[in-house]
Amino acid sequence: MRTKKVKAAGRLRAGYGKYVRGRITEIEGKQRKKQACPYCKKTARRISKGIWKCNKCGKKFASHAYYINK
Numbered sequence: 001m002r003t004k005k006v007k008a009a010g011r012l013r014a015g016y017g018k019y020v021r022g023r024i025t026e027i028e029g030k031q032r033k034k035q036a037c038p039y040c041k042k043t044a045r046r047i048s049k050g051i052w053k054c055n056k057c058g059k060k061f062a063s064h065a066y067y068i069n070k
């Protein structure tokens with residue numbers, strides 16, 4: 001259920017403050033975009049938290065848990 005200002009984070013119930021929900025919405029927004037490999041700038045895929053693998057050059061690298069830092 002997606003409601004109100006917090007968008008997708010609306011699924012979280014009370015106990016997570018508004019601030020936290022905002023953070024989640026922000027992170028999920030980044031997550032939905034394609035993540036660029038820092039080596040060749042092609043699309044990278046998240047293998048697990050903080051571990052990414054590039055589709056193009058096959059390199060694995062560590063970054064943020066949910067998106068790649070630029």
Ligand SMILES: [Zn+2]
Pocket residue numbers: 037038039040041042054055056057058059
């Ligand atoms: Zn690459």
